[in-house]
Amino acid sequence: xxxxxxxxxxxxxxxxxxxxxxxxxxxxxxxxxxxxxxxxxxxxxxxxxxxxxxxxxxxxxxxxxxxxxxxxxxxxxxxxxxxxxxxxxxxxxxxxxxxxxxxxxxxxxxxxxxxxxxxxxxxxxxxxxxxxxxxxxxxxxxxxxxxxxxxxxxxxxxxxxxxxxxxxxxxxxxxxxxxxxxxxxxxxxxxxxxxxxxxxxxxxxxxxxxxxxxxxxxxxxxxxxxxxxxxxxxxxxxxxxxxxxxxxxxxxxxxxxxxxxxxxxxxxxxxxxxxxxxxxxxxxxxxxxxxxxxxxxxxxxxxxxxxxxxxxxxxxxxxxxxxxxxxxxxxxxxxxxxxxxxxxxxxxxxxxxxxxxxxxxxxxxxxxxxxxxxx
Amino acid sequence: xxxxxxxxxxxxxxxxxxxxxxxxxxxxxxxxxxxxxxxxxxxxxxxxxxxxxxxxxxxxxxxxxxxxxxxxxxxxxxxxxxxxxxxxxxxxxxxxxxxxxxxxxxxxxxxxxxxx
Numbered sequence: 357x358x359x360x361x362x363x364x365x366x367x368x369x370x371x372x373x374x375x376x377x378x379x380x381x382x383x384x385x386x387x388x389x390x391x392x393x394x395x396x397x398x399x400x401x402x403x404x405x406x407x408x409x410x411x412x413x414x415x416x417x418x419x420x421x422x423x424x425x426x427x428x429x430x431x432x433x434x435x436x437x438x439x440x441x442x443x444x445x446x447x448x449x450x451x452x453x454x455x456x457x458x459x460x461x462x463x464x465x466x467x468x469x470x471x472x473x474x475x476x477x478x479x480x481x482x483x484x485x486x487x488x489x490x491x492x493x494x495x496x497x498x499x500x501x502x503x504x505x506x507x508x509x510x511x512x513x514x515x516x517x518x519x520x521x522x523x524x525x526x527x528x529x530x531x532x533x534x535x536x537x538x539x540x541x542x543x544x545x546x547x548x549x550x551x552x553x554x555x556x557x558x559x560x561x562x563x564x565x566x567x568x569x570x571x572x573x574x575x576x577x578x579x580x581x582x583x584x585x586x587x588x589x590x591x592x593x594x595x596x597x598x599x600x601x602x603x604x605x606x607x608x609x610x611x612x613x614x615x616x617x618x619x620x621x622x623x624x625x626x627x628x629x630x631x632x633x634x635x636x637x638x639x640x641x642x643x644x645x646x647x648x649x650x651x652x653x654x655x656x657x658x659x660x661x662x663x664x665x666x667x668x669x670x671x672x673x674x675x676x677x678x679x680x681x682x683x684x685x686x687x688x689x690x691x692x693x694x695x696x697x698x699x700x701x702x703x704x705x706x707x708x709x710x711x712x713x714x715x716x717x718x719x720x721x722x723x724x725x726x727x728x729x730x731x
Numbered sequence: 732x733x734x735x736x737x738x739x740x741x742x743x744x745x746x747x748x749x750x751x752x753x754x755x756x757x758x759x760x761x762x763x764x765x766x767x768x769x770x771x772x773x774x775x776x777x778x779x780x781x782x783x784x785x786x787x788x789x790x791x792x793x794x795x796x797x798x799x800x801x802x803x804x805x806x807x808x809x810x811x812x813x814x815x816x817x818x819x820x821x822x823x824x825x826x827x828x829x830x831x832x833x834x835x836x837x838x839x840x841x842x843x844x845x846x847x
Contacts, residue, residue, distance in 0.1 A: 605794075637824075638790045641791060
């Protein structure tokens with residue numbers, strides 16, 4: 357009898373759809389006017405008079421032929437920007453793919469730090485945080501939020517992290533992969549890392565676009581597919597800056613996540629850093645551990661856009677690369693509502709189930725401390 | 732242990748180094764003030780001649796954005812990839828597991844004598 361029950365239970369478990377934790381979702385206001393109540397009268401009038409449309413004046417934005425960057429079907433039935441309705445997000449993504457949790461990173465805010473107008477960026481970052489709490493986090497306890505900051509003013513950014521970082525659903529600090537001044541390893545950014553650690557938050561870097569005070573690294577691309585490919589180069593540059601700048605030596609409790617830049621390039625960076633560290637430690641004596649070890653201890657990487665080799669015989673290398681980095685270091689990221697959205701099960705279909713499940717939710721449970729959705 | 736007279740003391744000025752062939756082994760002798768050190772003339776990394784590198788100090792592990800500098804004149808930097816070795820112990824400055832053979836060297840009268 358007991359055996360029969362066990363078998364039934366086993367079958368039930370087998371049929372149970374795997375839960376998903378998505379670490380990269382971008383909510384938008386219905387219109388940018390929704391942010392105005394969260395701005396002081398000064399900035400409300402300033403931005404209204406500047407005819408603000410969510411993109412700062414003076415930042416050239418790359419033409420994105422793919423529906424200007426959004427999934428064509430992501431506009432809610434009642435209108436507005438992509439992912440501007442919680443109920444439509446739930447219907448289109450959360451319920452369809454069996455999400456247990458999603459981490460929000462308000463759309464476009466990865467470009468705030470590109471503005472040379474520090475005070476304006478700081479005010480807008482703060483408005484996004486209050487809007488995110490009121491319109492999304494307080495309406496669904498499964499959601500987690502990102503503290504939006506204007507990192508071009510690290511002291512103000514740290515104050516903003518202290519202001520909203522203790523909200524129980526705030527789980528990370530949001531940064532762009534381009535840094536406003538110098539690399540992310542520069543000591544001018546220490547107040548940000550210090551505030552993140554003080555508030556128990558992870559620091560998450562998201563792809564941004566060169567423009568404003570964001571420098572192109574290493575060269576400015578002419579075409580969007582070229583730029584998309586180059587995102588990984590910017591990440592490599594910044595990881596090297598962070599490691600040799602000694603950020604984790606100074607802040608040993610700091611953890612970082614890198615999304616939308618892929619991960620396949622990582623083994624090359626890890627071992628190249630090890631080589632140059634061994635040879636030239638005299639210049640960076642504060643880097644006490646091999647860079648590859650520090651990467652494995654402090655950094656995690658989003659899947660999206662998941663690499664899809666053209667030739668089927670190359671598929672096996674994708675798994676090999678994941679194993680080189682560590683199957684516990686990769687997190688599922690959809691990037692909804694952006695056009696490069698990855699559907700969880702489908703994007704990872706060619707990976708073995710054990711690795712796929714780690715990426716879909718287990719690694720996020722371990723890193724962010726979510727409750728295990730499959731228990 | 733064979734006694735090998737390498738040269739006269741003044742042939743290696745303080746702060747300098749000199750390469751000697753002792754039978755089949757190439758050895759670097761380093762002088763810091765009146766102290767002499769002898770170390771095998773081969774880097775364990777890729778075999779470059781350490782005696783063709785430079786003498787300097789060591790920057791041991793330190794706090795972020797701070798430098799300490801010690802053992803000036805007792806650290807031999809490889810001419811190729813700048814691996815660095817303590818000439819007294821033969822140990823790599825950053826990884827004690829990596830070691831170059833050292834030799835007993837003495838000044839006897841006016842002679843620099845190596846025992847190997």
